[in-house]
């Protein structure tokens with residue numbers, strides 16, 4: 157049954173919301189954490205493993221996929237869903253952020269960005285239209301606007317000029333977007349940590365009209381306090397029935413505080429990157445499993461986890477795998493970390509539905525402050 161793209165509220169607790177995001181590729185409960193699938197794979201995970209952690213939406217990336225294997229090749233092979241064998245919704249970032257943070261030798265102008273591939277040095281150009289066309293070729297369920305994410309700290313005038321350029325680019329992206337039932341395009345709110353500039357950006361984007369709105373320009377070193385104060389100045393201005401996506405965030409504590417401030421969707425490389433560097437997320441903070449203290453610890457990483465690492469193995473085994481540089485180490489620990497992030501989001505979502513978010517948030521924060529078991 158084909159379904160229009162929309163977010164439907166199920167419950168609320170203050171500014172926090174629980175609901176369902178209906179898309180052409182299925183319905184996802186929110187708040188939701190979206191595993192990052194950079195080059196068409198969630199690193200060290202099969203898509204069945206990603207599904208088993210409870211993930212609903214995964215991320216793809218225009219920058220990486222346009223360089224390799226190329227958007228036209230993915231289109232010819234049936235699109236990113238077929239290519240990755242992921243039937244659920246896929247959100248693709250627009251590439252601007254990755255060019256500015258990854259690509260060597262890039263030149264930004266009012267029309268777009270020219271850069272050299274970090275893979276083979278070949279020349280490429282991204283514009284609002286080209287980024288939108290590439291995401292269409294990938295058959296992304298949710299397409300992101302092509303924007304500029306300015307480095308912080310920066311003078312308000314610099315932030316204002318950058319945001320206004322991104323707003324002009326957003327209008328061009330909307331023009332280039334091919335509307336399809338169950339598909340969406342999100343505008344990206346910019347404006348640094350300046351409340352008035354954030355408000356100007358929300359007005360510009362809601363004036364154009366998008367199916368959802370992302371809060372960009374954060375998680376670039378501003379710190380949690382400034383990130384939260386910027387959310388306080390921004391999310392109340394976004395239409396209540398529009399989904400909100402905070403880009404690149406974050407730690408478990410960031411996720412909880414951002415849900416409390418009206419955010420529904422998140423992506424972050426932390427759980428997957430930590431999984432490859434022997435860092436384990438638990439209900440009581442993180443563990444460095446390379447540490448010698450785990451060498452003879454027969455307990456699971458977490459007693460509350462149903463993942464493969466926690467039901468079948470010990471901390472001592474994970475310690476051994478990382479010490480021996482065995483591939484199974486990153487596989488099992490990435491699985492565990494993603495399972496932890498999904499369990500965290502499910503618990504927060506249930507608390508909103510049951511009207512107990514305040515107590516649940518206090519309990520989570522008390523747990524994170526405790527020593528490891």
Ligand SMILES: CNc1nc2c(CCNCc3ccccc3)c3nc(N)[nH]c(=O)c3cc2[nH]1
Nearest residue numbers: 194215216217249253305372373374375403404
């Ligand atoms: C980590 N902090 C942070 N990340 C930000 C991103 C990228 C979000 N992650 C997307 C991704 C997709 C696939 C593979 C890897 C990453 C942004 N993207 C855009 N377009 N605009 C932003 O302002 C912006 C700000 C960010 N801050």
Ligand SMILES: [Zn+2]
Nearest residue numbers: 461463466492
């Ligand atoms: Zn586990």
